[in-house]
Amino acid sequence: MLPRIITTLVGWAVALFYQLERTGPTVPDGPVLVAANHPNSLVDPLVIFHTAGRPTRPLAKAPLFEQALVGIVLRGLGGLPVYRKQDDPELMHLNERTFDAAIEALLDGGAVQIYPEGRSHSDPSLSPLRTGAARIALKAEARAGWKLGLKIQPVGLTYVRKSVFRGRAIAAFGEPIEVAPLREAYERDAREAGRALTAVIQERLESLTLNFDHPEDIELVDVAERLYAREKKLAGWRERESMAERLPRLHRFAAGLRRLRAIDRERSEALSAKVRRYMRLLTLFGAREGDVPKRYRLGRVLAYSLRQLSLLTIVLPVALAGYAVWFVPLKASQWAAPRFRAELDQIATYKVATTLVGFPVWLALVATGTWLLAGTRTALVVLLVFPLTGLAAIAWRDRQEEVREDLRVFRRARRLSRGRDRLAELRRQLVAEFDALIEEWGGQ
Secondary structure, three states: OHHHHHHHHHHHHHHEEEEEOOOOOOOOOOOOEEEEEEOOOEEEEEEEEHHHOOOOOOEEEEEHHHHHHHHHHHOOOOOEEOOOOOOOOOHHHHHHHHHHHHHHHHHHEEEEEEEOOOOOOOOOOOOOOOHHHHHHHHHHHHHHOOOOOOEEEHHHHHHEEOOOOOEEEEEEEEEOOOHHHHHHHHOHHHHHHHHHHHHHHHHHHHHHOOOOOOOOHHHHHHHHHHHHHOOOOOOOOOOOOOOHHHHHHHHHHHHHHHHHHHHHHHHHHHHHHHHHHHHHHOOOOOOOOOOOOOOOOOOHHHHHHHHHHHHHHHHHHHHHHHHHHHHHHHHHHHHHHHOOOOOOOHHHHHHHHHHHHHHHHHHHHHHHHHHHHHHHHHHHHHHHHHHHHHHHHHHHHHHHHHHHHHHHHHHHHHHOOHHHHHHHHHHHHHHHHHHHHHOOOOOO
């Protein structure tokens, strides 16, 4: 029960911190090795806890087990320590014990998380994978006489504004990889079979994640996909599409950029420069998501404004109560997280960790005080109502940010009519160039 309770709690926390989505097949029953990329430190296991649909024992670097809160959570989840050379080279021999424990968990029909990159990072592309995941999977099948039915579940984790509260995150689950068919290769050459399986895992993870040559390519592809989708009427002008809808198109644009850069560098640079001009012009309108419509109809704008204002007004009293109730732990977490001076891939981990500690402690203190002053029934009401006010505050915050951005874009579009026309013309030119490339490449 303990792993299931902890998994549920931390899953809720990460689902509140991010606008979290999931796509792809369900995790199969039986022994499964969940292999994921690692862009966001300890948040990555939390995302998988919430989206996998079943408990999964995480492998994590050994120093984390020595930390007070994190260590307790990892041990409660049945976590397994991985000893890295950069942490303590003298302890690396203990990895055999860890690998054996992971194999035993798989032999018992469990699910184990592993991050084959071997490190958390903010690089724009997947790192070359280490062979640990493949070795664990092959040894487990070999010990079971190749009748275990072990599968490797690839998961691609993608974040947008990953260090920011209410950023976006998506866990893309790919088709499971069967391990038993590698029996012959393993018995012939275990090391070569491990490398071959690692190559398959790398290929699957690359197909589930966005990979770029340079960090600046991320925004380049994001804007190109956005303008193309709206010009082609695949999405509304101010629509906030889900990451699940956008991800396949983003994959195609990222692959297209790499291909064009490889075969025609000059054309690639010219097209990228034009997209950057579009990006600079777009920032004048304050359009962080969506795009700037070619034209606005005043009646629709007024109807939209009245509808959204009504919704915000109805929820406002509960949202204000939520802000008041949770003001102390909110400010405490905002103050504490920056004190850790974390790297980009660790910021969200500290924010979620301080939230996981601060908010339940605050709720417990308030409920205890209420119980002492007003009795059990009132304390139970506090335990029920306070979390609901917090959810209302989050929902109100998300909606008002969207409405403020939509109205800001509308006001600037009315004032900067020439800029709006220039955006439309640039968008038309870029889409024509994208379509020309698609036709040249046979629709790929």
